[in-house]
Every structure is written in C-alpha cells, then in structure tokens.
Amino acid sequence: MTQRALAASFVLAACMCSLPAFAGVVKITSSSASSIYPESDGVRYLPEQVYDRKVSQNWTEGDQKSSGLGEWIQLDFEGEKNLTSFRIWNGTFSSYDMWTRSNRIKEVELEFSDGTKQSFVLKDAMSGELVDLKPVTSSSVKMRIKSVYNGSTFTDTAISEVVFYDSTSDGSANVKSWKTSSTYEADADGNYEAANMADTAMDTMWCEASEGDGVSEWVEASFASRTEISTLNLVNGNGYNIMYAMKGNLATELLLTFSDGSTQTVTVKASGIPQKVSFSPVTTSSVKVTVMTLRKGKEFNDLCFSELQFAK
Numbered sequence: 001m002t003q004r005a006l007a008a009s010f011v012l013a014a015c016m017c018s019l020p021a022f023a024g025v026v027k028i029t030s031s032s033a034s035s036i037y038p039e040s041d042g043v044r045y046l047p048e049q050v051y052d053r054k055v056s057q058n059w060t061e062g063d064q065k066s067s068g069l070g071e072w073i074q075l076d077f078e079g080e081k082n083l084t085s086f087r088i089w090n091g092t093f094s095s096y097d098m099w100t101r102s103n104r105i106k107e108v109e110l111e112f113s114d115g116t117k118q119s120f121v122l123k124d125a126m127s128g129e130l131v132d133l134k135p136v137t138s139s140s141v142k143m144r145i146k147s148v149y150n151g152s153t154f155t156d157t158a159i160s161e162v163v164f165y166d167s168t169s170d171g172s173a174n175v176k177s178w179k180t181s182s183t184y185e186a187d188a189d190g191n192y193e194a195a196n197m198a199d200t201a202m203d204t205m206w207c208e209a210s211e212g213d214g215v216s217e218w219v220e221a222s223f224a225s226r227t228e229i230s231t232l233n234l235v236n237g238n239g240y241n242i243m244y245a246m247k248g249n250l251a252t253e254l255l256l257t258f259s260d261g262s263t264q265t266v267t268v269k270a271s272g273i274p275q276k277v278s279f280s281p282v283t284t285s286s287v288k289v290t291v292m293t294l295r296k297g298k299e300f301n302d303l304c305f306s307e308l309q310f311a312k
C-alpha cells in the first residue's frame with residue numbers, strides 16, 4: 001500500500017454478489033497453460049501464480065503476436081468437486097497503472113472435465129469478481145480467453161488470481177455484508193474495501209482511514225443467519241509478506257461484540273502470518289471487531305486486516 005492519496009479517477013464495480021451460506025474453497029493441486037509470458041527482470045508469469053493467494057502475482061499468456069485469444073490456463077482439483085461459483089481477479093493487479101495498460105479478459109470460456117462449457121462476460125473492473133456457475137461436477141477447469149478489453153499500452157492478457165467454490169463447508173461463516181468505522185480511499189495500488197477480508201487473497205485488505213493510529217476503529221460482519229462461531233481466522237496487516245506487514249500498525253487486542261450485545265476480548269499476534277484465535281462459542285448474527293491495542297508500524301500509521309473470517 002502506498003500512501004499516495006491519489007484522487008480515485010476510476011470507479012470500482014460495486015459488486016453486490018455474496019456467497020451462499022455454505023461455500024468451500026476448492027483446493028487447486030496443479031496447473032498448466034497453453035503459453036507463458038517469459039520471465040523478465042526477475043518477474044515470472046507462471047500458471048501456479050493464479051492460486052498463490054496473491055493478486056500482485058499473475059499468469060500472463062505468452063502469445064507474442066496478438067492479444068492471447070484462444071490461450072488457456074487449466075486448473076486441476078483433488079478429484080471431482082461440485083463447483084458453484086468462482087472469483088476472478090481479471091488482468092494485472094500489481095498496480096492500477098499496470099492493470100489499465102495491460103489487457104483484461106472480456107469473455108472467458110470455462111471447460112470442465114466432463115467436456116461441458118460455460119462462458120461469461122466479465123466486468124472490466126479492478127476488483128475480484130464473483131461469478132455464479134451453473135452447478136457442475138468437475139475435476140478440472142480450463143479457462144480460455146475468448147475476447148479482451150484492450151490495455152492502453154500492452155497486448156498481453158493476465159489473470160492475477162482465481163478461487164473456485166463448491167457446496168461443502170469448512171465451518172466458515174460467510175459474510176452477507178460488512179460495515180466499517182472508516183475505509184481508506186482507493187489509491188494507485190487498488191481498493192481497501194471490507195470485502196477484501198473474505199476473499200482468500202493475502203495481499204488484498206481493508207484499511208481504516210482515521211486521523212489516528214487505528215485504535216477504536218472497527219469492522220462489523222453480518223451473517224446470513226445466526227451462526228455458531230468460536231474461531232477467528234485472521235491475517236493481520238498486509239499479508240503479502242512479513243516485511244510488508246511490519247510497515248503498518250498491527251492490532252494486538254480486539255474486542256468482539258456479538259448481536260446480543262455480549263463481548264469477548266481476544267489477543268492477536270502482531271504478525272502478517274495467518275493465525276487462528278479461539279474464543280468461547282457464541283451463536284450470533286453479527287460480530288463487530290474493534291481494535292483495542294496495537295503495535296506501531298515502521299512506515300505507515302494505518303491499520304489493515306488482509307483476512308478476517310469466523311468459523312466454528
């Protein structure tokens with residue numbers, strides 16, 4: 001995250017999509033692609049980078065002559081899964097500048113292991129887009145570029161990240177809507193909306209925008225129905241890597257307020273590594289998470305959470 005408070009000259013798609021009450025993340029075990037953009041300046045564009053949980057690293061097709069029409073990436077699962085939806089970070093998400101200068105996919109065709117195909121026109125927006133599938137049982141997905149939104153400089157087409165969901169549940173409570181005390185304005189690196197805390201990506205995050213250091217700032221998750229929870233799965237700060245996490249303020253104590261007004265305080269580690277925090281089981285329709293104490297960052301006086309989800 002840079003602190004350049006650029007006036008956001010672009011509008012991010014306000015996706016009203018939300019996951020059903022139960023949706024499990026499908027593990028991708030291997031991948032292949034029709035072509036790969038060659039490594040340059042130490043930056044690689046490998047197919048496995050569409051499921052490395054970082055939107056800042058991508059697969060880029062290697063068709064050097066045109067826009068990559070017909071090029072594909074295949075993702076393999078551990079056996080057959082009942083796929084229900086997917087989320088795609090379409091284009092090059094390393095910065096807003098690179099996103100606009102490179103191609104984004106307009107129409108993508110998904111081919112499943114039973115040979116059936118489904119095609120979708122994607123939004124041209126720099127945010128993860130949730131797309132509902134016609135439910136299908138498949139052990140793999142081949143995603144083929146059918147048409148593109150042209151980049152202003154380059155003819156290369158990238159996918160930064162993809163997550164597939166199925167009808168299983170790992171006990172995570174899916175959030176229907178978020179409220180926040182404040183939200184940092186989108187800048188040259190992307191947006192800092194609350195939904196980023198539940199998208200599985202380690203380098204997309206909510207950040208507060210208070211004048212202060214983030215103490216007393218809060219996020220509130222509302223579930224579709226009353227849900228029993230006893231675990232907080234948290235990626236504190238910027239989860240891109242340990243060094244980035246240290247740059248900003250990191251929460252050390254959180255107050256959880258449930259829909260019946262009861263509260264619990266939990267201690268969390270000042271680290272960007274994923275952590276699981278247990279608390280006494282509660283059945284609730286919402287949780288407000290308020291920052292009580294924090295550790296100051298080395299560079300920025302802002303507080304962020306990359307992932308924040310509740311489970312049984």
Ligand SMILES: [Ca+2]
Nearest residue numbers: 049054057160
């Ligand atoms: Ca990635």
Ligand SMILES: [Ca+2]
Nearest residue numbers: 196201204306
């Ligand atoms: Ca995230």
